[in-house]
Amino acid sequence: MIKTEYMGLELKSPVIIASSPLTQNIVSLKKCQEAGCGAVVLKSIFEEQIEADVQKVMSDNAEYLQHSSADDFYASTSRDYYIDRYMKLLTEAKKELDIPIIASVCAKSYDSWIDYAERFAKCGADAIELDYYPISSNAAVKGEDVDKTLLRFAEKARNAIDVPLSLKIGYKYSSLANIISSLDKIGINGLVLFNRFFRPDIDIDKIEMSSANPASSSDEYGEALRWIGLMSGEVKMDLVGNTGIHDGSTVVKMILSGAPAVEICTAVIKKGFPVVGTINSFVEDWMKAHGFSSISDFKGMLSQEHMKDGWKWERTQFLKTIN
Numbered sequence: 001m002i003k004t005e006y007m008g009l010e011l012k013s014p015v016i017i018a019s020s021p022l023t024q025n026i027v028s029l030k031k032c033q034e035a036g037c038g039a040v041v042l043k044s045i046f047e048e049q050i051e052a053d054v055q056k057v058m059s060d061n062a063e064y065l066q067h068s069s070a071d072d073f074y075a076s077t078s079r080d081y082y083i084d085r086y087m088k089l090l091t092e093a094k095k096e097l098d099i100p101i102i103a104s105v106c107a108k109s110y111d112s113w114i115d116y117a118e119r120f121a122k123c124g125a126d127a128i129e130l131d132y133y134p135i136s137s138n139a140a141v142k143g144e145d146v147d148k149t150l151l152r153f154a155e156k157a158r159n160a161i162d163v164p165l166s167l168k169i170g171y172k173y174s175s176l177a178n179i180i181s182s183l184d185k186i187g188i189n190g191l192v193l194f195n196r197f198f199r200p201d202i203d204i205d206k207i208e209m210s211s212a213n214p215a216s217s218s219d220e221y222g223e224a225l226r227w228i229g230l231m232s233g234e235v236k237m238d239l240v241g242n243t244g245i246h247d248g249s250t251v252v253k254m255i256l257s258g259a260p261a262v263e264i265c266t267a268v269i270k271k272g273f274p275v276v277g278t279i280n281s282f283v284e285d286w287m288k289a290h291g292f293s294s295i296s297d298f299k300g301m302l303s304q305e306h307m308k309d310g311w312k313w314e315r316t317q318f319l320k321t322i323n
């Protein structure tokens, strides 16, 4: 009853476990499947982390690595170690699980990540999710250049990868509608709206930088709901909800706005794996109560395209609320 389709992949539930520590080893991945999720996104391989680790090992061993050719050899061997470890997890997950496995790459450069993603696809990944995380802190770079970089990145990815391809992005673009429709034209199959990026904080006792709590709260889903509602009827690609989706009622809202599925992480970290079954049962009971027999019966029913008063997605009705 609650099966759905995401990027052409058949999912037995609209609940996908998002890239996180929940998806970083085979024991936890099996728990995700047993809990009843529709798919998993493996913990990302972070190009920046690999580079940092490689640099550290190389500086620790500087006295043995005096030739630049030794440097190159060592750096690429170390990179291969991380990629091989990721491919081992992917291969094991493909063997042990029967739900779709999505590999996730958090890349900072154009070229090397293509190598990662292509290798993961060959290893059996059912799809690739690319994290795109620009921090536009360079005052010399114009907004339109930030957009162009994202679109070039997406185009290069689309040309290089044959399996379904999704991008996980944030919402801080001057025209998100334009970005979403441009990514659709490039042929990206899915967009995860929205990533909850690292948030900086400051520890005032130690007087140093720290990181804020990575867990979301249950009132953070509004931005994803708005943009899925606004754009799902206008694009071919699937728009998936992410951030602040903690319960079944929010999953139903996402589907009504046009998402075929959602990605969740904090809810499982806070409430444990059984929350996936609780969400599945809620969606099923809600569907029965409203006379729907499949997700496609109500997916996008309240998207802007399908509503007579679709303007409501754009106006927040503050006046009405205040009155």
Ligand SMILES: Cc1cc2nc3c(=O)[nH]c(=O)nc-3n(C[C@H](O)[C@H](O)[C@H](O)COP(=O)(O)O)c2cc1C
Residues within 6 Å of the ligand: 018, 019, 020, 021, 043, 044, 045, 104, 106, 131, 168, 194, 195, 196, 214, 215, 216, 217, 242, 243, 244, 245, 263, 264, 265, 266, 267
């Ligand atoms: C501890 C932790 C680690 C995460 N690691 C990754 C990661 O490696 N790659 C990624 O794309 N997202 C990562 N995320 C973000 C989640 O996939 C998700 O986008 C975010 O938590 C918002 O969803 P939620 O509100 O359901 O938690 C991480 C989140 C947490 C809490």
